[in-house]
Amino acid sequence: MLELKKGDEILAVVGGIANIAGAQKVFSEYLDSDNSKKLALIKNEEALIKVANAIAMCRPDSVFVNTGSADDVQWIREYSLRQGEEKKLAKPGHTIHFDLPEDQARLVNQTFYIINEGEKMSSLAKTILRPDATEYVKKFMPGIMQGMTLIVGFYSRGPVGAEAAFPAIEISSSGYVLHSAEILYRNCFRDFDAEAQRTGLFFTNVHSQGTNTSADVPNARIFMDRSWMTTFATFCTYAGNTLLLKKGNHRFSVDYATYYKLEQQLSEHMFITGMTGPGGRKTFFAGAAPSGCGKTTTAMVGTDFIGDDLAQFWIDEAGVLRAINPEKGIFGIVEDVNHDGDPYLMQCLRGEGTEVIWSNVLITDGVPNWVGNGDAVPDKGINFQGEWFKGKTDKNGNPVPMSHKNSRCTLVASAIANHATELSEDPKGVPVKVITYSGRDADTMPPVWVAKNANEGVAIGASIVSKATATEVGATGVNRQPWANAPFIPGALADYMVAQFTFFNSNKFSKATRPIMAGLNYFLTYGNRGGEGNKLLGEKKDVRVWLGWLELFANGDVQAITTPIGYLPKYQDLVPLFKAINKEYPQSLYDMQFSLYVDKIVDRLELQKQAYSKEPDIPAILFEIYQNQTKELLELKEKFGPVIAMDNLI
Numbered sequence: 131m132l133e134l135k136k137g138d139e140i141l142a143v144v145g146g147i148a149n150i151a152g153a154q155k156v157f158s159e160y161l162d163s164d165n166s167k168k169l170a171l172i173k174n175e176e177a178l179i180k181v182a183n184a185i186a187m188c189r190p191d192s193v194f195v196n197t198g199s200a201d202d203v204q205w206i207r208e209y210s211l212r213q214g215e216e217k218k219l220a221k222p223g224h225t226i227h228f229d230l231p232e233d234q235a236r237l238v239n240q241t242f243y244i245i246n247e248g249e250k251m252s253s254l255a256k257t258i259l260r261p262d263a264t265e266y267v268k269k270f271m272p273g274i275m276q277g278m279t280l281i282v283g284f285y286s287r288g289p290v291g292a293e294a295a296f297p298a299i300e301i302s303s304s305g306y307v308l309h310s311a312e313i314l315y316r317n318c319f320r321d322f323d324a325e326a327q328r329t330g331l332f333f334t335n336v337h338s339q340g341t342n343t344s345a346d347v348p349n350a351r352i353f354m355d356r357s358w359m360t361t362f363a364t365f366c367t368y369a370g371n372t373l374l375l376k377k378g379n380h381r382f383s384v385d386y387a388t389y390y391k392l393e394q395q396l397s398e399h400m401f402i403t404g405m406t407g408p409g410g411r412k413t414f415f416a417g418a419a420p421s422g423c424g425k426t427t428t429a430m431v432g433t434d435f436i437g438d439d440l441a442q443f444w445i446d447e448a449g450v451l452r453a454i455n456p457e458k459g460i461f462g463i464v465e466d467v468n469h470d471g472d473p474y475l476m477q478c479l480r481g482e483g484t485e486v487i488w489s490n491v492l493i494t495d496g497v498p499n500w501v502g503n504g505d506a507v508p509d510k511g512i513n514f515q516g517e518w519f520k521g522k523t524d525k526n527g528n529p530v531p532m533s534h535k536n537s538r539c540t541l542v543a544s545a546i547a548n549h550a551t552e553l554s555e556d557p558k559g560v561p562v563k564v565i566t567y568s569g570r571d572a573d574t575m576p577p578v579w580v581a582k583n584a585n586e587g588v589a590i591g592a593s594i595v596s597k598a599t600a601t602e603v604g605a606t607g608v609n610r611q612p613w614a615n616a617p618f619i620p621g622a623l624a625d626y627m628v629a630q631f632t633f634f635n636s637n638k639f640s641k642a643t644r645p646i647m648a649g650l651n652y653f654l655t656y657g658n659r660g661g662e663g664n665k666l667l668g669e670k671k672d673v674r675v676w677l678g679w680l681e682l683f684a685n686g687d688v689q690a691i692t693t694p695i696g697y698l699p700k701y702q703d704l705v706p707l708f709k710a711i712n713k714e715y716p717q718s719l720y721d722m723q724f725s726l727y728v729d730k731i732v733d734r735l736e737l738q739k740q741a742y743s744k745e746p747d748i749p750a751i752l753f754e755i756y757q758n759q760t761k762e763l764l765e766l767k768e769k770f771g772p773v774i775a776m777d778n779l780i
Contacts, residue, residue, distance in 0.1 A: 132389040132621060134331075136357040137246045137260045141336065144267050145183025150175045153182035160185050160193045160280075168195040172284070174323050177299060177332060180360075181282055184301045184336045189273045190280035196308060198283070198317025206281065206312065210305030215367070216487065220496030223485040227306050228514045229368045232347040234490060235536045236370045236377070236617075243381075243620050244355040250622040253745055263353050263362075270349060270364055274338040278303040283311055285375055286318035286325060287333075287383070287442075287456035292557040294395050294442035294454060296383065297325040298333035298375050307337060307372050310487060310540050314459035315375050333382050335374035337363040354381055356620050369461060369489070369538070376461065380440055381618045383456075388621055388629045393445075393636050396629065399615040400441040401425050402453050402560065403432025404550060405681045413681045416441050416453050417566035417650070418614035420596040424568060424652050424673065425614075426462050430474055431673045434550035436560060437543065438462060443562070445638045451645050452559035459542045464491060465535050466502030471670035474547045479539060487540040490514045492532040500533040507532060563684050565634075568650040569611060570596040573658035574730040577668065577723050578676040580648045580683060580690065580697040584634040587647025589755045590696075592627060593738045610741055624747035631749060646684050649696070650676060659722040660773075667723055675707040691779050694762035695731065698724055698776060726774040728767045735760050 147153050153175075157166060172178060185193060194209075196202045210216045216225040242258040243251065251257055258266075281302055288295025297318055300311050318325055326332045340346050342365075350365035352374075361378040363371055370377060383397035400416045407413055412434060419425035429438040437455030446452050462475070469476045478484040479498075492499040494511035510519040514534060522530040544551040553560050567590045569575075581587035591613040610616070612623065619626045634647070654667040679699050682688045690697035701720045708715035735756045742748045770778045 132249075132356060132385050134357055134359070138264065139358045139360070140244070140260070140264050140267050140355060140362075141180060141183045141187070141334070141358070141360055143264060144271065145186040147179055147182045147186055150178060153179045156182040156186050160190065161195070162192070165193055165195045168197050171319070172322060174326050177322070177326065180299065180334050181301065185280055187271055188275035188280055188303070188336070188338060190275035190278050190303065192279045194279050194281045196281060196283040196312075196317070197319040198312070203312050206305050206308045209279065210309050213305055215304060215306040216309070219488070219493065219498065221482070223483070224498070225487050226491070226493050226498065227367075227487055227489045229490055230342070230344050230347060231515055232344055233350070233366045233368045233371070234514065234534050235368060237350055237352060237366060238617070240350050241352040241371070242354070244353050244357075246357060250625070252616070252619045252621060252623045252626070254616050254623070255620055258353070263355070266351060266353075267362060271338070271362065274340055274364065275303045278338070281305065281308045283308055283317060284319045284322040285311060285315040286321070287315065287375065287379060288454045289555050289557045290316065290318050290321045290325060291328070292442075292454045292559060293444045293452070294397070295325070295456065295557070296329050296331065296333060296379070297322050298335065298379050300335050300373070300375050302337040302372065304337065304339050304367060304372065306367065306487070307369065310369050310373050310461070311375060313485065313487065313540050313542055314373065314457050314461060316458055331359060331386070333375075333379040334360040335378060336361065337372045337374065339367045339372070340365045342367060352378070354378055354620070356382070356385055369540070376440075376457070377618060380456075381620050383442065384615065384618055384626070385620050388626050392629055393632045393638075396443040396633050398441045398443065398613065399439070399618060401429035401438050402436035402441050402455055402562070403429045404434030404436070404560065405677050406433040407681045407685060408687065411685065413564065413684055414453070414560045414562045415564040415566060415677065415680070416443070416562045417568060418591060418594070419568035419650075420570070420594065420611045420614045421463065423570045423596055423614075426460070427471060427670055428568070428650070428673050428677070430472060430546070430548065431677060433548055434553065435474075435543070435546060435548045436550055436554045444559075445636060449638045449640045449643045451562045451639070451643065453562045454559045455554060458544070458554070459540060461538055461540050464500045464503070464537050464539050465533065467500070468502060468504035470504065477547060478541055478545045484541055484545040488538070489540070490534040490537040492518055500537050501531050501535070563645050564680050565645050565647045566650050566680070567591045567594055567613070567648070568652070569594040570653050571651045572653050572655045574727065574734050575649060575651045575695075576698060577651055577654065577672070578648060578679060578699060579693075579695055580646055580680070582696055584644065584647065585631065585751055586696060586755055588627070588630045588634055589752055590647060590649045591630065592742075592752060593734070595734070610738070622747065623745050624749070627749055627752065631751065646680070648680055654723060656722070659725070659727075661722065667719065671711050674711050675704060678707045678710070679704060691776055693726060693779055694759045694766065695726070700780070701776070721775050724776050726763070726766070728763045728772050728774060732760050732763055
């Protein structure tokens with residue numbers, strides 16, 4: 131069990147401010163009259179004491195309070211430009227930010243949960259004991275903002291007033307970080323006190339890039355104090371490490387849902403999108419996928435796009451699963467984003483009128499370029515490593531790509547043509563009828579399959595496998611990625627899994643409102659399915675077909691084939707969906723994609739079984755599901771052989 135406010139609060143220990151009188155003294159010393167007047171509108175004493183401790187610890191030259199007004203946001207933009215954190219590009223409203231070469235993704239080996247002695251944690255989580263974290267903060271953070279301005283903003287992770295939305299404070303010396311926060315999150319300065327009272331909590335984030343030199347990156351740390359819901363980040367600028375409203379606070383949301391909102395809320399690493407079905411029917415999806423596995427592409431295929439990364443869930447009084455996006459913007463990977471696969475996003479990136487912060491792409495004559503954009507490759511330009519030219523190689527003779535694989539674009543989601551902005555900002559959330567889980571699987575699972583029940587749906591999520599991606603510095607190989615949320619699950623995996631089984635089996639759902647749960651896989655290759663080569667069996671636009679079939683199935687418009695792993699689509703139901711995207715769909719391709727390769731699936735089940743056997747207290751139902759599916763698959767193998775075509779099961 132997670133116990134909140136347990137142990138010494140590190141921010142208070144190092145900052146030294148214990149009460150509101152001490153906080154006011156700090157404000158009178160560091161804030162000018164304008165910013166004092168702005169901060170005086172915040173009445174929550176706990177929040178004010180935290181801000182004061184951050185100021186007292188970091189010792190900036192000045193403090194800027196961001197109320198979210200047009201003037202304040204413009205000040206932040208100009209501050210980031212003055213500091214050299216961003217530079218203007220040719221297109222109005224576009225800027226470029228370069229992270230250090232060593233700071234291009236989440237610093238997984240320098241990211242830790244601060245824990246108290248004896249707390250049960252996920253085996254996939256890196257931890258540091260409270261006294262050791264305190265020593266680091268005492269050593270590196272006092273005076274870390276000298277010569278800089280401390281900027282503080284007050285945000286909501288979700289539409290203000292939504293059941294599963296939480297307020298948060300973002301404190302940083304980086305204009306780029308606060309500029310990004312304004313694009314990605316809802317400034318709730320005027321509503322902060324009321325939201326903190328409604329929820330009974332808020333998150334606090336303190337970041338400073340320090341001198342922002344490569345020499346400092348080995349000292350970089352990203353700490354997440356679970357008990358005090360406070361993050362610390364030092365000596366880095368990559369937004370995944372510094373804009374801690376995002377994945378830092380997502381971790382706190384996961385913790386809170388797991389231990390304090392059992393059967394009431396879930397906090398997931400999921401997109402939210404709506405599909406339009408027959409007769410204009412709207413069906414909303416939420417789906418988990420590790421980075422690099424098609425999550426943003428899937429989200430934007432929808433006719434009513436809500437969000438591409440995070441989702442907060444609850445069950446409403448009518449037993450309907452509701453979801454909100456805690457963000458209002460996109461911090462998206464741009465590699466392979468092009469007009470063919472991502473037309474709506476490309477309209478924003480190459481068109482006029484959208485504010486965009488680019489990071490770590492190639493800039494040529496003020497124009498951003500990136501790998502896979504569909505345009506001609508420039509001869510030369512500037513990227514995060516400095517000058518780049520065609521044919522450039524590294525010290526080992528390997529080609530240097532023009533942009534980093536984790537290059538990003540930051541923009542408001544409402545700029546995207548298929549974004550359902552009104553629904554996205556509705557505190558009631560959207561009704562979710564389909565949950566999907568995706569991995570990066572070249573040889574085992576079919577493109578789409580539906581769980582037979584909630585327990586098997588949770589098992590699909592628990593069994594995601596993916597390759598390590600460029601989003602994580604220091605990660606290699608093939609990883610298990612439970613629920614695509616594993617890097618963000620602080621507590622014991624068993625506790626999180628119990629929360630999943632409890633939530634999706636809740637009696638609050640009726641038969642009509644219980645969501646279906648499905649697996650997706652876009653990465654099968656010809657060579658692994660009876661053909662030759664590493665070419666994918668599908669392409670980006672096929673996603674419309676798989677989601678389209680799920681929309682029909684969830685609403686009872688099509689039937690499915692029952693198999694040991696779940697329900698699979700019939701060939702004749704997919705053909706018209708492929709015609710709708712102007713593609714032929716031969717039976718031979720269907721057979722390659724949907725035949726059950728029994729030995730591979732059984733091996734995958736055994737891999738999961740062995741891995742979870744090392745985790746204490748995993749619910750027995752998971753192993754029963756793996757065992758039953760294995761048994762049924764082997765029985766079919768006895769009857770039909772190791773590769774089972776769907777025709778055999780109809």
